Amino acid sequence: MHIKQEASERHVLTLTVDNEAGTLARIAGMFTSRGYNIDSLTVADIDEDRSTSRITIVTSGPPPVIDQIIAQCERLVPVHKVTDLTEAGPHVERELALVKVSGAGDKRVEAMRLADIYRARVIDATVSSFVFEITGGPAKIDTFVALMREVGLVEVGRTGVVGLMRGNEAS
């Protein structure tokens, strides 16, 4: 007997939650305990009084599993609202990455040229290294990081995706 894998699709979910101890553990742990995937997760408080946080989770699974993930999130007491951006319609997704490259000569020049093309900003420089700051969709960052690998990538830090619906409505 072998374990079977099912075809899955990527979904971006946003959750409005109470900003209190244990909320993140409750959500992340629910994903683990029920066997759901977390591709990325971002969280920060968004209210003036710091009482509410917005969590963006990128997950993947077959459509019935995505539906179940949303229902299970809604079951959690500190979760007030769950929106599936992927399902809800046009939306924007952005993430930020810090990318450190090291090198000299042509490679250093090439790194700089590529950063320019990708609209990455230099936020730290030494004679042998750069730290670039880049924002964009996950695919753009994937591509930029792949290119940097060719010219002396040292390390990468990524925030994970945050997203909002397009238009004037709140998600």
Add this chain to the structure above:
Amino acid sequence: MREKSGADILIESLIAEGVEVVFGYPGGAVLPIYDTLFEHSKIRHVLVRHEAGAAHAAEGYARATGKPGVVLVTSGPGATNAVTGIADAFLDSIPMVVITGQVATNLIGSDAFQEADTVGITRHCSKHNYLVKDPADLNSVIAEAFDLATRGRPGPVVVDIPKNVQVAVTSEKTPARNRHKPADKADFGKITQAVELLSKAKAPILYTGGGIINSGPKASAALRELAELTGAPVTSTLMGLGAFPASDDKWLGMLGMHGTYEANMAMNQCDLMLCLGARFDDRVTGRLDAFSPHSTKIHVDIDRSSINKTVPVDLGIVADAGQAIQQMVDVWKSRKTKPQPLDEWWSRIKGWRAVECLNYPEHKTEIMPQLAVQRLHELTKDRNPIITTEVGQHQMWAAQHFHFDDPNRWLTSGGLGTMGYGMPAAIGAQMGMPDALVIDIAGEASIQMNIQEMGTATQYRLPVKIFILNNQWMGMVRQWQELTYEGRYSSSYSDSLPDFVALAESYGWKGICIEKPGDLDSGIQAMIDHDGPVMVDCRVTKEANCFPMIPSGAAHTEMILHSDEVSGTMDDEAKALV
């Protein structure tokens, strides 16, 4: 406002919630609470012998009375011992509030004496949990905890209170929160749709579950009316037994792995399935791709996440089962709806009933366990007893052969399948219903998992009856090993059993041993007649199997009956499903 300690605020909050009984066990981190409890006569504290017993007793109390069960245990081992009962209540949707002591806030995280991360451990086996860091929060936390435990889909809520928070005083009170907005009434349009589907069905079935019991006695009454109006047959999950009277001619018996042939065949062949407060558990559905292939499915559940979780349905209705049934009854009546003629459907059901799937081979010299349950039912039914069980063959035999006409009379561990549930649950039920006849139908293996609770029954003079079907095997494990592992009985023999009669007597109970079929009735009668706790060691035939049975990974139509030849092994796919 006068300053009060956290412990005072807690006890006052419990009294405000109407708590009369607390099941618990003291320890270092709850001493301030126990000290406050000492001065309050409004709350009765039941001292158990092990914290697992406290949690199951609270479950039994909740299931029998419909009120939330309350548990009070200390930090560390006190809390971890209660976890099985918390997980059990979570899977079976039993309303329960568990108060756990915790080490002082300044010691949390330091690996202090009797420290355990209780909120971490119970996070995914409770409906919600709290770590209270300020006594001012206690009032609102307890209020929200009870609201969460009892409304919507009920469940256990854990409130972890550090020792310094119990001692610290405050005159402050954080405002009440209400983050809980459970479904109540169903969408009218969907109810109308459901009624239309029901009225057009030529082969409908009502598949009912524990949600109807949780909804309260009104829901059971409404279900009876809906069955009467539609003329549809009714089956139920293990958790829902009693919501519909077993004595009604529309009752098909329990469905699922050890359900009746007629219930499972009707589920398979129906054209409309109305699922009310049940959740398509794997023990009910059997092989999913063969589950009721030709039916339109309507699912009423108070928990949105139960709908389309394992079985995709045509019409999902998020509502309290009782409310939704009543709404259907009202719509059905106001529109003067007439059901389709169901004669053909009922004649097919009659054919399945004729199989007499619950028959079992007779034995002249030994007691068949099924017979023991039947006699127990026959001799006690006038008293409308509350039956609890442990987990295993005896549980299934009880579900098959003990018949319930009312809700809240059948207390069993369905979802988690916790051996050791029955005796503490019986103790909890007896605390809540002092005049009821409470019987734990047990197995000789399960009963040993919480046997220490005999002392609790003695201390509080609770006349619970423990009826052990003693076959000297972990019967269900042995049965599976016989059917799927070619009779390799790995560690399933109940060796070194105690003398149950002597054990009973040592606790001040009455002990009765029944060995022959001829002594069965008199033994049961002696048990009922004794005004105090009784343990019956009923020696039954050793290798009886529990049939009917849907083997692992099989469809409803592939039931094994007593008369069938049984093969000795199965493939890995089926073994993995279990």
